[in-house]
Amino acid sequence: MTQFKTPGWRPIMKLTQRPRRNRTTEALRQMVAETELRASQLVLPLFLVDGKDQQQAISTMPGIYRLSPDLTLKLIEKAVALGVKSFDLFPALPESKKDKYGTESLNPNGLMPTTLKMIRDKFPDVTLITDVALDPYSSDGHDGVVENGKILNDETVELLAKMSLVHARAGADIVSPSDMMDGRVGAIREALDNEGFTNTGILSYSVKYASCFYGPFREALDSAPKFGDKKTYQMDYRNTREALREIDLDVAEGADMVMVKPALSYLDVIAKVKAHTNLPVAAYNVSGEYSLIKAGHKAGIMDETRGMVETLYSIRRAGADVIFTYFALDMAQWLRDNRN
């Protein structure tokens, strides 16, 4: 017993409830832990670049590279060995392949479909998700077609539905519209079904906010908007009821999964969406969230591994069933080493 005593008054501590008892040992804490996370719930985003043996660093995303298809296959092999089975593909294209209408997105021999086929051949069992939006292909750096400074909705939807078909034909399991145009999920579903792709899924970026946390991603793809911002299509960070409206529309239009993005500033939104829908809920731990932890480590503010683990568990705890994260491999390795 401690000899520690302050003079005078002392509280009478006759507690029947002492929550600390359940935190006494590591084994006990593990026994009562409420949140589980598996490597198979993680999705690794991949940045593709044309060529062979290409590994291009992204200065704002330490540890993440643009990879040519041959090196992409190697990374997937490593991921699969760690239990990460799902991948989200983004093409990084040279400016010469970009135009106003993102024409390259419909090229069946483009970087995206050819890489998809290569991965599909070598890894028939992994889940291949493709990002559907115009920004990697657009000379304006917007997710849709721009005319007179405005982003056109219905014309963009037509292109997105056709882009989805290109991805489905090349072997995508799930297409993932990240553009926030109105009505695109329904149009994509119709286009896929018309061609017999009734088993190709749609993971909709239903609730995507106009966010400053996408900065490093836009460096990765060199896809920052050439003018203005994305606020006429991506959501305002002050809104959550609008998030549920977007979810309702995407469910009605045939989405198989819905996403909230970014994750960390929107954990309340993830929780509300989870309570609102029976579809699997994904959350995107975006590039800025990743890079801030990396930078925090470098600056001596925090340990990056602990930052990663706490972040990903908190996103899961908020209700995400699936987490898109650049930490997927490191987290899978950590789970292997620490959670059995």
Ligand code: PBG
């Ligand atoms: C584009 C798209 C973006 C991201 C995924 N798809 C960027 C944007 O909307 O500007 C961001 C991902 C990240 O920051 O990690 N349609």
